[in-house]
Amino acid sequence: MRKRYPYIIVGSGVAGNAALEKLVDLGEKGNIFMISRDKHLPYDRPPLSKEFLRGKRKEEKVFYHTEGYFKDNGVDIALDTSVKEIGSKEKIVITSSGEEIAFDKLLMTPGVMPLRFKIKGTDLENIFYLRSLDDSKVIKDAMGRYKSAVIVGGGFIGMEVAAALVEKGITATLLTRGRWLWDRFINKEIASFFEDYYKRQGVNFIVNDEPVEFIGEGSVKGLRTKDGKTLDCDFVVAGIGTELPGEIFLSSGLAFDNGLVVYEYMQTNNPDIFGAGDAINFYDPVFKKRRRVEHWGHADYSGRLAAENMKGVKKPYDLLTYVFSRVFDLRLEFAGDETGYEEIKIIRGGFGDKSFTALYLKNGLARAYFQINGEQAERAELERRIRDDQAKV
Amino acid sequence: MRVRVDPDICTGCELCVTTCPEVFEMRGDKSIVINNPVPRLAEENCRKAVEECPVEAIIIEED
Numbered sequence: 001m002r003k004r005y006p007y008i009i010v011g012s013g014v015a016g017n018a019a020l021e022k023l024v025d026l027g028e029k030g031n032i033f034m035i036s037r038d039k040h041l042p043y044d045r046p047p048l049s050k051e052f053l054r055g056k057r058k059e060e061k062v063f064y065h066t067e068g069y070f071k072d073n074g075v076d077i078a079l080d081t082s083v084k085e086i087g088s089k090e091k092i093v094i095t096s097s098g099e100e101i102a103f104d105k106l107l108m109t110p111g112v113m114p115l116r117f118k119i120k121g122t123d124l125e126n127i128f129y130l131r132s133l134d135d136s137k138v139i140k141d142a143m144g145r146y147k148s149a150v151i152v153g154g155g156f157i158g159m160e161v162a163a164a165l166v167e168k169g170i171t172a173t174l175l176t177r178g179r180w181l182w183d184r185f186i187n188k189e190i191a192s193f194f195e196d197y198y199k200r201q202g203v204n205f206i207v208n209d210e211p212v213e214f215i216g217e218g219s220v221k222g223l224r225t226k227d228g229k230t231l232d233c234d235f236v237v238a239g240i241g242t243e244l245p246g247e248i249f250l251s252s253g254l255a256f257d258n259g260l261v262v263y264e265y266m267q268t269n270n271p272d273i274f275g276a277g278d279a280i281n282f283y284d285p286v287f288k289k290r291r292r293v294e295h296w297g298h299a300d301y302s303g304r305l306a307a308e309n310m311k312g313v314k315k316p317y318d319l320l321t322y323v324f325s326r327v328f329d330l331r332l333e334f335a336g337d338e339t340g341y342e343e344i345k346i347i348r349g350g351f352g353d354k355s356f357t358a359l360y361l362k363n364g365l366a367r368a369y370f371q372i373n374g375e376q377a378e379r380a381e382l383e384r385r386i387r388d389d390q391a392k393v
Numbered sequence: 394m395r396v397r398v399d400p401d402i403c404t405g406c407e408l409c410v411t412t413c414p415e416v417f418e419m420r421g422d423k424s425i426v427i428n429n430p431v432p433r434l435a436e437e438n439c440r441k442a443v444e445e446c447p448v449e450a451i452i453i454e455e456d
Contacts, residue, residue, distance in 0.1 A: 324421040
């Protein structure tokens with residue numbers, strides 16, 4: 001007889017863990033099976049590019065739960081295991097170890113994978129990507145052994161890792177092909193605040209350029225850029241984007257289009273299969289469009305929401321998506337939809353105070369804010385404003 | 394002592410982070426627990442944070 005669980009959760013990242021916690025809270029002890037590619041019990045991701053890397057948080061403190069939590073709540077977990085196939089009609093999953101396990105409800109939280117370089121020299125050692133705890137440990141280890149690094153990619157991962165590196169006294173150069181830092185998020189004016197700030201902390205910046213070849217024998221010793229620069233370094237950390245795991249869904253008959261397509265209750269085109277996290281294409285009711293969001297807040301929220309809806313609660317998605325970060329002594333909070341704005345207005349503070357808030361507008365209506373070292377009360381007020389304004393669109 | 398914040402209840406008022414920064418931290422608009430089990434020296438502040446929480450979102454899992 002094949003084993004059957006009322007709930008199977010595939011993936012142990014932020015979304016998978018959030019769903020697990022919610023199901024346990026809702027009384028589903030003993031009814032859950034979690035399948036994870038990772039070798040470790042579920043752990044939190046944001047510290048991996050920040051506190052953990054900087055040595056401010058010990059390894060045991062990045063885990064969500066101890067082993068006791070799984071035992072006490074009767075949660076079975078298969079680590080270092082992936083799902084090879086989903087039998088949507090038969091309601092089974094087939095794991096990498098060949099096991100067939102049946103479910104009543106399935107939640108897929110596969111996440112996304114770091115995009116890898118496709119240029120000469122990418123197989124050299126000491127070119128690192130950051131997704132898992134083990135990835136972070138390898139980078140942390142390199143930080144203890146080497147003196148200089150190039151960070152490729154001017155997104156959150158790149159910015160956070162650069163901050164951690166210079167704090168440890170490593171010479172860090174950040175190379176981004178964007179016109180400026182975070183060019184998807186912020187305008188040139190705000191970017192120059194961050195660039196100046198980072199430069200003062202010792203990070204070198206090269207914008208509008210990208211690597212075309214890694215140099216070295218055995219391990220990386222540097223790279224050449226499109227503009228013809230040669231940058232020497234002992235290691236490279238890349239945060240150059242992500243890619244979706246698609247194959248598994250295509251063969252399972254689940255709708256997949258820029259992500260696993262889910263409807264308002266996080267259900268897929270199969271009513272017994274749900275999705276959450278970075279890999280889902282969901283309908284955002286605030287901005288009235290389909291989106292895919294790769295941030296902690298959405299992963300946590302959609303995981304919990306999927307869990308409730310798997311229990312039949314019928315609660316629709318309603319989050320004003322947000323992202324946060326902390327670099328050096330700056331606390332960043334961004335919420336809303338950064339695409340398609342016409343104007344960014346500074347509505348509080350100034351760059352000199354290291355504390356300000358920028359509002360993103362289109363046709364005079366608010367659609368996002370970016371707050372640096374600000375207060376929760378202001379964020380709550382801005383969220384109301386964005387929701388009110390977007391209701392008029 | 395182990396604690397947990399229920400993110401569905403937490404309103405992100407930051408009171409617990411102010412009272413007991415050893416244990417609580419803001420993650421976007423919610424507070425999360427960064428130190429479990431709670432360090433012995435932080436237990437008193439942590440209990441204060443549990444009591445003060447205006448929406449009772451902090452749960453003591455193990456005393």
